[in-house]
Amino acid sequence: MKKIITIGFIAALLVLVTLLAWQHFMPSRDAKIRKNLAGTWVMDFGSFIVHPDGSYIGWHTNATSGIVTNEGTFQIRDGYMINTMTKTSRTNARVPYVSQMRIIRADARELVIDDGGNVELVLRIQVA
Secondary structure, rough: HHHHHHHHHHHHHHHHHHHHHHHHHOOOOHHHHHHHEEEEEEEEEEEEHHHHHHHEEEEEEEEOEEEEEEEEEEEEEEEEEEEEEEOOOOOOOOOOOEEEEEEEEOOOOOEEOOOOOOOOEEEEOOEE
């Protein structure tokens, strides 16, 4: 009986150590998204270029302002894309402006985010 309890305890301990090691060595979802973030991304109403350090410059069409240029940084944290806009061509905008959008799904070619109004925004990497 003691032998069975000891074997069960060792087996449970091995499973626990294996799970902890797997969690430690597997790259997090955030890290995978950060790795794939650099590049030129396009969406229905504009595009932006993200540099490896997370800084970006983007252009989009606005119904009242025409073409708007924004600059800033993107951070990926806890399943959210955090945008810190530091410069914009809109003269009445306050900067820096920080917003966060929940990442619904992401891979090397597509990033789908919730813009905060339960609207999915689909970004696709532009392949050269």
